[in-house]
Amino acid sequence: MPGSGRAQVxxxxxxxxxxxxxxxxxxxxxxxxTGPGGRFSLALSGGSLVTLLSRELLRAPEPCRDWLWAYCDERRVPPEDPESTHGQYLAQLLSKISIPxxxxxxxDHTLPVExxxxxxxxxxKEAFPGQDIPVFDLLILGLGPDGHTASLFPDHPLLQETQKIVAAISDSPKPPPERITMTLPVLNAARTVVFVAIGEGKASIIKRILETEEENPLPAARVRPGHGKLLWFLDEAAAKELTGPVEQHSVL
Structure with a gap:
């Protein structure tokens, strides 16, 4: 990956x-x-990841109750809206394992976006006392066909944000327009970051991110954990245009 020798595909x-x-x-x-009190912390993304991850985590739910859960980004919509990442995880996973x-x-979708x-x-900040930038144990990120991740979009001013750990976006090029997102400093502080992409529609942008040097990198290409691991989990269709080394997994 440009700028990082740690990416494993x-x-x-x-x-x-x-x-x-x-x-x-x-x-x-x-x-x-290794979070406060040894607590495991993870931040999730939405879309197809919700069903993919919920189905598997339900197989052994007990330890999940001790984890700290958060979201890499969210749309400012109520939980009952199908666009709500929290609402989808609540319905498919969290409500079924009685997470406190x-x-x-x-x-809080009832507040104005800022x-x-x-x-x-x-x-x-309250969940990560003493840390100016929260250090999550694991972040799970998706990838848009334009190279966006979380709610960080190509050529958007939020890509330059260095002070805020969370930012509002009211002009998202992908509806709904009002969203809340973790910023790059948080994404790059995590101990492990994994991108998940499925389908042929992601193949060309994945090749561009992983195998092309660009003066103005796409948002996903800017995710380069300073002290953590960077992983990419792809299906064969999403990886079809890659020419570099990858780790192939057989059918389970």
Whole structure:
């Protein structure tokens, strides 16, 4: 990966094999959680990841109750809206394993977008006392066909943000327009970051991110953990244009 020698690319035959290995990664990282009090902390992304991850984590839910859950970004919509990442995880996973509400850091959609971002930032700082930038044990990121990740979009001013750990966006090129997102300093502070991408529609942008040097890197290419691991989990369709070394996984 341009600018980083730490990226490891793993390719799986299909979504189910990828999902099982992603869950295994979560359990592995949870076993060495090093947050406050030894607590494991992870931040999730939405979209197809919700079903993929929820199905696998439900197989062994007990330890999940001790984890700290957060979101890499969120749309400013109520939980019952299908666009709500929190609402989708609540329906498919969190409500089924009785996670205490205080251990899930969610965004207050009732606040104006700037206030919602400030409120979420406050929650993160309270959950990670003494850390100017929260250090998550694991971040799971998706990838848009334009190279965006979380709610950080190409050529957007938020890519230059260095002071805030959470930012509001009211002009998202992808609806809905109002969103709250972790910034690059938080993404790059994590101990492990894994990108997950499935489908042929992501193949060309993945090749561009992983195998092309650019003067103005796409948002996903700017995720380069300063002291952590960077992983990419792809299915064969998403990886079809890559020419560099990858780790192939067989059917489970």
């Amino acid at each position: 793993s390719v799986f035959p299909s979504g189910p094999e990828l999902g099982a290995s992603l869950a295994a990664l979560v359990w592995q990282e949870a076993g060495r959680g 509400e205080k251990q899930v850091l969610s965004i 206030e919602a971002a400030a409120d979420y930032s406050k929650k993160l």
